[in-house]
Amino acid sequence: MVRQAHHDAVETELSPRHPELDEGGKKLSAMVRQAHHDAVEGVALSFHRVTLSLYRITLSLYRVTLSLYRVTLSLCRFTLSFHRVTLSFYRVTLSLYRVTLSLTKGESKLSAMVRQAHHDAVEGVT
Structure with a gap:
């Protein structure tokens, strides 16, 4: 406000005596406004460039x-496949174990029957 009042006082002081200075002041004022506008646009453009760079970095990180x-x-898919194969081998091994167990029990029963038959045959001879 103080600056504006000073500016107005200077313009009032200079305007009546030297109208060419008033015109030059307006031109200078317009040039200053344009320079300020250009500077603000430059800052905005720089900010836009930084934002764009950050966006590109973010996009790259997203892609990674x-x-x-x-x-x-x-x-995970490989691990799951490997797990399924391992499970299949486990099932086959379990089935083989059960077959072996059944054969072993059957063999034991057969041996017992043969021993009994042999025993009966020996007793029948005596």
Whole structure:
């Protein structure tokens, strides 16, 4: 406000005596306004460039994150496949164990029957 009052006083002082100074002052004032406008636009443009750079960096980080996610997903799928294969081998091994156990029990029963038959045959001879 003080500056504006001083400016107005100077213009009032100079205007009546020297109209050419008043015209030059208006031109100078217009030039200053334009310079200020250009400076503000320059700052805005710089800010826009910084924002754009940050956006590009963010986009690059997003792409890296997406790639890492895809790699992780592939590893999970591989692990799941490996788990399924391991589970299948476990089931086959369990089935073989059960068959072996059944054969062993059957063999034990067969051995017992043969021993009993042999025993009966020996007793029948005596």
